[in-house]
Amino acid sequence: MDTFQSLTDIFPCDPALFFRSAKDRLKPCESDYGNKWKQLNRITRQRHDAFLGKCGFSDLKAFQIILKRLPDRSVLHLSNSTPVRYSQLFVWDKDIDFMANRGVSGIDGVVSTAAGCAYATEKMxxxxxxxxxxxxDSNALWNRHLAANLRIIVINNFGxxxxxxxxxxxxxxxLETHFEARHNYRAANVARAYGLDCFTAEDEKTLAGGLEWFYASKFTKPAVLEIVTPTEQNAEILKAYFNYLKSPQ
Ligand SMILES: Cc1ncc(C[n+]2csc(CCOP(=O)(O)OP(=O)(O)O)c2C)c(N)n1
Ligand SMILES: [Mg+2]
Structure with missing residues (x-):
């Protein structure tokens, strides 16, 4: 895709074919770029684990706990903005189909898209x-074809x-009034309005229990897991995380 209309050349072909043909035409050069990259990657992963090992309950921590319990060979949709960003901070060692429909970074339609997708697949x-x-997108739940394999996780940081x-x-x-749009609403109330089962988690322990309920139970309708996280601390923890990753070795 030439999103920014500034590519100089486009090779419309299979990537494997491209690299096979390019291999013989490119001259190897001396460079430690690859090793430096791998070294930095190793350090960053170690720091990631160390930070997550002691950081408090937050959006970041909640992601770590969710990803551990996410079923293998399942489908995952991520909304804009921080869910899709947090998910990129983790190493994915499971077979997950990422099918998020974020459009041009819109927050709209993500639950509707997941509902349609769940209807069309057997996968969780x-x-x-x-x-x-x-x-x-709460109108997504006003739908006669909501499938029992749909699980909705709401990270409620209240804005x-x-x-x-x-x-x-x-x-x-x-910030609070016009950007964050701070509120006190609960996703659980919306879930109940549509007759869906819901669990609210607000710390590591209740989240682990909530995820067990979420994926181990047999439902006839989608289930909703609302995770309440501390509004102010979330941003502090994420900033501390990035500072820790880039601090001198
Ligand atoms: C349709 C649409 N309206 C507004 C925006 C601007 N926008 C980007 S992220 C965001 C906040 C999303 O809040 P939330 O879903 O609670 O996610 P969080 O940032 O807390 O992770 C908004 C309003 C957008 N991207 N798309
Ligand atoms: Mg939010």
Whole structure:
């Protein structure tokens, strides 16, 4: 895709074919770039594990716990903004189909898309959505064909948590009212309105128990797992995480 309309050449072909043909035309050169990259990657992974080992309950920690329990050979949809970002901080050693429909970074339609996808597949289908993305698309649950293999995880940090992390919006006096759109609503109430089973987790222990219930139970309808996380600490923890990763060795 030439998203930014600035590519100089495009080779519309199979990647394996491209590299086979390019191999003989490229001259090898001396470089330690690859090793440096691998070395940094190793250090970053070690630091990631060390940080996650002691960080408090937060969006970041919740992701670690969810990913451990996510069923192998399942489908995962991720909403914009922080769910899709957090998911990229972890190493995925499971066979997961990522099918998120984020459009042009929109928060809209992610639950509807997952609902349609779950209907069309036998695989367990999980959607991880932020609270605003979930509420924005709550009409997705007004659907006669909601499949029993759909699991909806809502990370409820009571607003658009991403705006606490971005430089411009986090320093703005309009942060809470106009960027974050802070609220006190609970996804569990929306789930109940549609007759769906729901579990609310608010720490490591209840999240582990909630995930067990979520994936081990037999449901006839989708189930909702709401994870309540601490609004202010989430951004602090994520900033501390990145600072720790890039601190001098
Ligand atoms: C349709 C649409 N409206 C507004 C936005 C701007 N936007 C990007 S992220 C975001 C906040 C999302 O909040 P939430 O779903 O709670 O996720 P969090 O940032 O807390 O992870 C908003 C409003 C957007 N991307 N798409
Ligand atoms: Mg949020």
């Amino acid at each position: 289908t999980t959607v991880i959505a932020g609270d605003l993305a979930f509420f924005y 658009g948590g991403i705006f606490r992390f971005l430089d411009g919006s986090s320093a703005s006096p309009a």
